[in-house]
Amino acid sequence: MKALWSDEVVKMVLKKRKLQMEDSAGFFLDDLDRIAQRNYEPSDDDVVRARLRTFGVQEYRISFEPQNTGIFAGGIGGDAGKEWLLYDVGGSRTVRHAWLPYFDNVQAIIFLAPVSCFDERLVEDSKINRLEDSFLLWRSVCGSKLLAKASMILFLNKCDLLKKKLDSGIQVKTHLPSYGERPNDANAVLKYLKKKFRDILRQQSPELRQSYFYATTVIDTKATAATINAVKDSILRDYLKNADLF
């Protein structure tokens, strides 16, 4: 039979497929012996690697130990912010309509934008680039009147996969023409994306508001714990500042 693709093309496709699988499937497939044990117990790494699609909106109550954060230790907080109500909303297009009722009186939004997805399309609509979809969604979240006072926290997430893709030679400008001739390395890409998200936030915000930007790899549990601590302190500080105004 006549070969349709050269070896080089097949290798490229497999490499790209492997990079996409490294989201989670690759991790679990490499560890089948451990996972197939009868007495298997998931490790922290297994938990953060699991792909668990959120349907609808999930509510969590989180209690913080006051003495554990710098801001509480300084005695600024008292009891404020001891218990937080956190809503995890499903991100796919088909479930976004369910978000609106939860936007009322929200203090902060944590928005995860997967930056490694610059060369991928939406499962729900194969015409739409996933990063472009994040820009559009960020635009509408920032412009929502109900969220006008909310602090906006953006995680430029999946930096590990971004680096792997760039190291394998995938060019950002091929998929995101506005990237132009900037260097094809992670720092330059993150700087460009941060500016792009920040510009959207400024254009869309009905009032001046607090915003925070983090480059994250949330499966790196140690680094993520430090980021979450910083986020927790900022949210509490903004809450106290707002409370002071009234």
Ligand SMILES: Nc1nc2c(ncn2[C@@H]2O[C@H](COP(=O)(O)OP(=O)(O)OP(=O)(O)O)[C@@H](O)[C@H]2O)c(=O)[nH]1
């Ligand atoms: N390599 C890598 N994988 C990540 C990172 N962040 C998330 N993932 C993986 O991405 C997958 C998706 O995570 P989920 O929490 O299931 O997805 P979600 O973004 O909440 O999606 P919905 O619930 O459908 O809105 C999981 O397998 C995670 O392990 C990251 O920074 N790096």
Ligand SMILES: [Mg+2]
């Ligand atoms: Mg989810």
